[in-house]
Amino acid sequence: MRDMLAEEVDPKVVRSRLADLGLQAGAWSLPVDWRGDAGRFAHDLEQLSRFAEAAAVVGARQTGTWVMPETLATLEPDGNRSSLLAATAEMHVQRLGAIARVLANHGVRLGLEVIGVESFRSGRGVPFVTRLSELDRQLGAIWQESANLGILVDGFHLYAADETIEAGFAWGVDRIVWVHVADLPTSSRSDRSAIQDHDRGLPGENGAIDSGQLLRRLAEEGYSGPVTAEPGAKCRSLAGRSAQEIARLVASAMNAVWPQPTP
Template identity: 35%
Template sequence: MFSNLSAGALGLTLDHATAIDLAARHGFGGVDPDLEALRALGGADAVAEHAAAVHERGLEWGMGGLPIALDAPAAEFREQLMALPEALTLLRSAGVTRLGTWIRPMHEQLDHRQNWRLHLGRLSLVAEILADHGLRLGLEYIGPKTLWSTERFPFVHSLREMRELIAETGASNLGLILDSYHWYTAGETAEDLAGLTDADIISVDINDARADRERDEQMDLDRRLPYDTGVIDLPGFLGAVRAAGYTGPVKVEPFLAELAERPVDEVLTDIAARLERAVAVG
């Protein structure tokens, strides 16, 4: 595992060059790639040179965002699918190997079976294109009941369901984004993570939950920094991730607006220390 700076996950507005500089300065092991910044470099050769410079600073790539909305209207999805190979070529020129997205855990019109078929078909298409470019895709389930119960038909919102969806695609380059907040709000334990391997996990997010709310009262966008409250069993979660032999990025994703109001170096010193604890100890 390595600590990863994901500025967006922290609510920080940093351009790509600044994020790289800050990640290196604060001792992170990695930084998320930025597709638009790579496009601005002007071509595959320039992208490869940029990536080499990033690695020379001791940084690995974390996880990029999948530039496709899996639940988009059909015409929009087709357009995004047509544009995907160009984006993937750039990402591979940079040496990026991991992309990720989240699965919306409810729908107002599509029942579970209809939504399952939609995602199964689209994921199979996307996974095949990604495989042609040597890329893996992480899928994140969303655990809070306060979110998945807000529309008529709940959809995938647990580790078990996500693993079933991935398995049914038959794609070997699909895996999990494991988020301690969703793991906790889904009512899961370290035992639920037993048997996972490094090949099953694309990325890991850590955070804590509010101490003044019960599990089913927790809100998706109202979290706490890891180790702040102890509501989430981070040692158990990370111990299971470590037992899986996971070698990828670990980032903090708290959705705390107050972080953007503090000096950025102060924030990143704090975040780097929490990630160092997580990666080294759990």
């Protein structure tokens, strides 16, 4: 959405072009830096409405963001761990709640993603939310902020956190806003502690992460939202490929794990 508006492309033209191609818009990245500086957050929040309006016109009514796996601040030797966690939770609830309310004005939903990859954490902060099962314990109050808040289920992070597929359905399928699928690279070890967030493979590439099982479960529950392949920019299987080649490879991988209709 950011690029589309920066280049002054009419979202109605994009929607029409998608329709001509028999395509439907999926989800879009949230253009708000909400985890750090308050001034930057306020600026981005002020701009969010125009992005959400354009997204709604295009038909992309889902966006998402990841919650912090650890606190930004470190715990001093004489510090209070509970107070640090409470302050981090309060920031999440206030800022994500404000974002969700802006999006709700345009019929856009916000999915919260949990980063399960251990190596993503710096180790300097206090662990905050590292598994979906911890979300309610730390951020249970967030669901009262806006009805358009939900879950972004990422199969890669479920695997990295050693959580089952069912963890993604803890709030019901209606709460699932967006789904990401990927696998470990072909040559990767299945040691979860060694997983790197940037080092991913196409869905079904390694076989360690069963994207097909997740997608079948979603289909059984009637999920109808966007599913995004997320092998990442550094995916070795896509390195050096043209945009057209990448599109074909990703489409082939998705078709291979996509649930087939029952005869």
